[in-house]
Amino acid sequence: MSIVESRLTSDATTFHVEAYEKIDYTLTYVDGVFDPADTHLADIYRPWGRCLMVIDDVVDDLYGERARAYFAAHDIELVTYRLVVDETTKAWTTVEGIVDAFADFGLVRKEQPLVVGGGLGTDVAGFACAAFRRSTPYVRIPTTLIGLIDASVSIKVGVNHRKYKNRLGAYHASSTVLLDFGFLATLPVDQVRNGMAEIIKISTVGDKRTFDLMDAHGEALLATHFGHVDGEVDGRWHAASSELREVAHEITYRAIQRMLELEVPNLHELDLDRVIAFGHTWSPTLELAPDVPFFHGHAICIDMALSTTLAEQRGHVTAEERDRVLSLMSRIGLSLDSEHLTPELLERSTAAILQTRDGRLRAAVPAPVGECVFLDDVSADELVSALDKHRTLVAELPRGGAGVQAFVDEGLSA
Ligand SMILES: NC(=O)c1ccc[n+]([C@@H]2O[C@H](COP(=O)([O-])OP(=O)(O)OC[C@H]3O[C@@H](n4cnc5c(N)ncnc54)[C@H](O)[C@@H]3O)[C@@H](O)[C@H]2O)c1
Ligand SMILES: [Zn+2]
Structure with missing residues (x-):
């Protein structure tokens, strides 16, 4: 500088x-x-x-x-x-x-x-x-x-x-x-999964093409560490083909490019309405809430999942789009819910983020998938009702919405 x-x-x-x-x-x-x-x-x-x-x-x-x-x-x-x-x-x-x-x-x-x-x-x-x-x-x-x-x-x-x-x-x-x-x-597979959460983030609110690629190839990308090794996920074997490596490259290149396009005009974050803050509204408090912290990717994924349910309640995405987003997260093994996500935590994390964001919530949510709106006027009641609905939705998903290797010590010992 x-x-x-x-x-x-x-x-x-x-x-x-x-x-x-x-x-x-x-x-x-x-x-x-x-x-x-x-x-x-x-x-x-x-x-x-x-x-x-x-x-x-x-x-x-x-x-x-x-x-x-x-x-x-x-x-x-x-x-x-x-x-x-x-x-x-x-x-x-x-x-x-x-x-x-x-x-x-x-x-x-x-x-x-x-x-x-x-x-x-x-x-x-x-x-x-x-x-x-x-x-x-x-x-x-x-x-x-x-x-x-x-x-x-x-x-x-x-x-x-x-x-x-x-x-x-x-x-x-x-x-x-x-x-x-x-x-x-x-890189251990749990860390690959963790990183995929940030790609789901940027694509769900910023780039539909990348979201579609992740939706189509998510499990294979996870199993092969983005096309670098052969591997298995959920009992299914995936080969690290050159086609997969090309898909991986397109996804990661587009993710970096989109992030830079969004952030370069705002490197010092003077504009606090930030697309890439999707999933980072309630998660900063959530991530460190358990005695053993969440992996960053799992914490933001819980926040993104709840935000997507909220977006559907508001009519910004359809129920099918919401379910596509939640299904991708779940298939990759990311967390969509946690016992630590309580009304009390939501209240505490809302208070913390309001300070960081100059008194406004500015919660980024998809509208529709690939694009973004910012919500300021989410009351505590609306958030709790979104949480109730979210819990009902994720209960139907594998593991009840819990993630695979969601906590830092599980990863360290893996
Ligand atoms: N500055 C930013 O804008 C920004 C953005 C996202 C995340 N972060 C921060 O990044 C941190 C998370 O980073 P992370 O997910 O990269 O975790 P990390 O740096 O802890 O790495 C994860 C684990 O992988 C190991 N590791 C690293 N590279 C490896 C490799 N090639 N092969 C095998 N093992 C390897 C590490 O030793 C560690 O055990 C959080 O603290 C988060 O706040 C910062
Ligand atoms: Zn992050």
Whole structure:
């Protein structure tokens, strides 16, 4: 980020400053980011002759050797800081550890740490970069589906504070994001499912074509990690064909493009009516409500499912459209309901989101599928009646609307 335009005016009693900061970042597809033949990373770090890599510990176990071989092949010194973090330690203390690593490395101004990991790691390390010397540039390599299609597309970074999601944070774009979907081959299936929730989000309110593709290929995409490995879901075997890989590419490309189209005019979220906040109205409170938090994708899916039921009650989508959305969520194994979704939680989370959204609810709902309206005037009574109806609907679905591996510890032990 740099200031590209500024103006100073003054009179006898006042100085007035107007300045505009430039946000400038690139997302580039790479096929094999640690393949020595690919020079994207080496080109960035060659001028420094060295690189400090902050990497999720699990990703380091899987890809660390490849990363070290890559930098060695390019004659660039690599120092690794292993980041051990989960949703309960996505906190300021973890940021402090990263900042200490920057200092130990002797990071010079404008030198860019390399951040490798899922949305958790890139959020926390990105926040460390935002805070270190007020602003330190950085490069991101997302390694989860959420990271690839959402967290690293966004310029938001941050940590949780007490029970509040992302309460401390910053808008701090990485200068470069290298998108290598090959990382999905090793991503546990529960994490693939988790990421699919964000694609359901953007497509249900923003892109009908992507929704239709997800509806047609959802289970196969889940089983094959978006066309990267053969796999099974619900007893059905799916092969990672090149056709499926093409579908996967179209979906993820369109999801990223749609998100950028919607967000780029509003990077600092001054306009609080945000399409991509579908599913993020009541879920921030819900996600951390259980002793063991929900996976982000499951928490937002419960919110999206309820919002879709509400949208049908309001006449914004037909009952068939609503059922298509709920069925897709259910077939993928995402959560549509939870015992934690109570009238009391809805009241508490409404109060919290009203503060974040300047006193208005601005709940994004589909109208129809592929498009969006914002609801401000949802009373507590209407919400409870939507919840009652929702509960009746999802009771008919497999697992009564409960998700598969919906909680963080289930995923960690999987
Ligand atoms: N900044 C944003 O705009 C934004 C957007 C969406 C989500 N988020 C945040 O992202 C976080 C969730 O991120 P996430 O879903 O990516 O989870 P995550 O970063 O916790 O990763 C999930 C798990 O997968 C492991 N992992 C990562 N890559 C792997 C790979 N290639 N192979 C095998 N294992 C791998 C990790 O070690 C971890 O155990 C939440 O904290 C959420 O708030 C931020
Ligand atoms: Zn999200």
